[in-house]
Amino acid sequence: MEQEPNTPPHVLIFPLPAQGHVNSMLKLAELLALAGLHVTFLNTDYNQDRLFHHTNVQARFAGFPGFQFKIIPDGLPVEHPRGGDHFYEMFNSMNLVTKPLLREILVSSKLQYYDDSGSSTNNIRSGPVNCIIADGILTFPIDVGNELGIPVIHFRTISACAFWIYFSVPDMEEAGELPNFTSGKEDMDRIITRVAGMETFLRCRDLPNVNRIGHQENPLQVIGEFTRQSTRAHALILNTFEDLERPVLSNIRTQSPQIYTLGPLHALLKHKLGSKTTTSSVQSQSSNSLFQEDRNCITWLDAQPLKSVIYVSFGSLAKLTRYEMREFWYGLINSKKRFLWVIRPDMVDGKDDDGQIQVELVEGTKERGYMAEWVPQEEVLAHPAVGGFFTHSGWNSTIESIIAGVPMICWPYFADQQVNSRFVSEVWKLGMDMKDVCDRVVVETMVNDLMAERREEFIKSTDTMARLARESVSEGGYSYCNLERLIEDIRLMSV
Ligand code: UDP
Numbered sequence: 001m002e003q004e005p006n007t008p009p010h011v012l013i014f015p016l017p018a019q020g021h022v023n024s025m026l027k028l029a030e031l032l033a034l035a036g037l038h039v040t041f042l043n044t045d046y047n048q049d050r051l052f053h054h055t056n057v058q059a060r061f062a063g064f065p066g067f068q069f070k071i072i073p074d075g076l077p078v079e080h081p082r083g084g085d086h087f088y089e090m091f092n093s094m095n096l097v098t099k100p101l102l103r104e105i106l107v108s109s110k111l112q113y114y115d116d117s118g119s120s121t122n123n124i125r126s127g128p129v130n131c132i133i134a135d136g137i138l139t140f141p142i143d144v145g146n147e148l149g150i151p152v153i154h155f156r157t158i159s160a161c162a163f164w165i166y167f168s169v170p171d172m173e174e175a176g177e178l179p180n181f182t183s184g185k186e187d188m189d190r191i192i193t194r195v196a197g198m199e200t201f202l203r204c205r206d207l208p209n210v211n212r213i214g215h216q217e218n219p220l221q222v223i224g225e226f227t228r229q230s231t232r233a234h235a236l237i238l239n240t241f242e243d244l245e246r247p248v249l250s251n252i253r254t255q256s257p258q259i260y261t262l263g264p265l266h267a268l269l270k271h272k273l274g275s276k277t278t279t280s281s282v283q284s285q286s287s288n289s290l291f292q293e294d295r296n297c298i299t300w301l302d303a304q305p306l307k308s309v310i311y312v313s314f315g316s317l318a319k320l321t322r323y324e325m326r327e328f329w330y331g332l333i334n335s336k337k338r339f340l341w342v343i344r345p346d347m348v349d350g351k352d353d354d355g356q357i358q359v360e361l362v363e364g365t366k367e368r369g370y371m372a373e374w375v376p377q378e379e380v381l382a383h384p385a386v387g388g389f390f391t392h393s394g395w396n397s398t399i400e401s402i403i404a405g406v407p408m409i410c411w412p413y414f415a416d417q418q419v420n421s422r423f424v425s426e427v428w429k430l431g432m433d434m435k436d437v438c439d440r441v442v443v444e445t446m447v448n449d450l451m452a453e454r455r456e457e458f459i460k461s462t463d464t465m466a467r468l469a470r471e472s473v474s475e476g477g478y479s480y481c482n483l484e485r486l487i488e489d490i491r492l493m494s495v
Helices: 019-034 045-054 057-062 084-107 140-148 160-167 169-174 219-232 242-253 265-274 279-285 296-302 322-335 359-363 377-381 395-404 417-427 440-453 455-473 478-493
Strands: 010-014 038-044 067-072 113-115 124-126 131-135 152-156 235-238 259-261 309-313 338-342 369-372 386-391 408-410 431-433
Touching: 010 019, 019 038, 019 057, 019 131, 019 152, 019 265, 019 395, 019 478, 038 045, 038 084, 045 057, 045 067, 057 067, 067 084, 084 140, 131 140, 140 152, 140 219, 152 219, 160 169, 160 219, 160 242, 160 417, 169 219, 242 259, 242 455, 242 478, 259 478, 265 455, 265 478, 296 338, 296 369, 296 377, 309 322, 309 377, 309 440, 322 440, 377 386, 377 395, 386 395, 386 440, 395 417, 395 455, 408 417, 408 440, 417 431, 431 440, 440 455, 455 478
Parallel strands: 010 038, 010 131, 038 067, 131 152, 152 235, 235 259, 309 338, 309 386, 338 369, 386 408, 408 431
Antiparallel strands: 113 124
């Protein structure tokens, strides 16, 4: 089917199948659909089932003529765990199995459609894909796009600072600065000098924790190599905002000049939807969760005093040992602060636990705490009762916390999280970095510092940064204007 004149451009959006990636790329999909573009959202079959099961996305997107979900296999059996250490098995499998399938669906006309079902007033025609927005971790869509003459925009869902550090890995290697984490002899406080703009404060311990990144020969080199692949893409999208990461963005622009900063993306979407719906209906409609949300936690929060609760969550992939769980639990209890703690059923490492939350931990928590398996996090962070966030420093969690003006205690688990936590504490002064420590006394002290003793100090910076984040997604702000520019550029690709 040829593209007809006046048919809106057709964009294929393809995320890495992980919660943080699907979440932010679905938000971008919604923004493009709102602007009238035709969008195909490509999920792995495994994740599509989970997404449809736990959310109302199908109903939500049914309102957009020209939007469709499509599936593609990740090449793994259903029972494969996919999280924790196994995450990289999925990544490798996609490079092998999913790449040829992506090519196949693009050359066939499987992604084009003609909807005359009567569900919309017009008969919707969608032409061939004009632009691919692929997850920046996936490099094979660039090969496929280049071969087929379809421009590929890379969407890297990490911070600009993490992107730039990954990008600089070959420079660190050339200077002999790359740490050998597995030797056990590395001085983790050694300063890394070869990342432009970070010469004074970046330590070995702030680089990705490779012990938790699969079993490849040298994971840092692998990450560095595929990050440089983004320069082969037509452009780069980052879920950040200029006022937060201006200096590092200038450095990235020397290598990859076409960057659209669109963050915080969830707030940009809320702003765009805001004029059409009430805040509460936006919140309840906008879940992109791959897990079942416990909404009772909001009722519990409603009953807590202003800024009295520390919200504790380590995202969708991190695994904790039973020892770590206990240290966190005792630290929280001994701090005597109220807490809302997310413990996914698969979160406790199976190696030294049966995977169940310890009954006595839950029992002992009831007085001041609430445990949940998954919560509506954006809503939780925006709740007036929440005064702090104990986080694994995943980028989505970090940027959601920043716009909510909530200070953080960071306990990074892997990948870019080590970098994010360093920037939160050392550069942006939005909280404390508890990296590489897991001790109940430290937890207790930091929780008390964040919620009481040093609160004033952090609130000054969190308030300022939250205001700048809000401005960036408001009319005339950088992220707002960059979205307009992106839409315009995609339109030009289809003429
Ligand atoms: N999240 C959520 N409910 C929870 C915990 C997390 O909705 O109980 C969301 C959170 O809002 C964020 C995403 O899951 O958008 C986690 O992404 P992040 O990049 O922070 O960490 P990852 O899961 O990739 O390690």
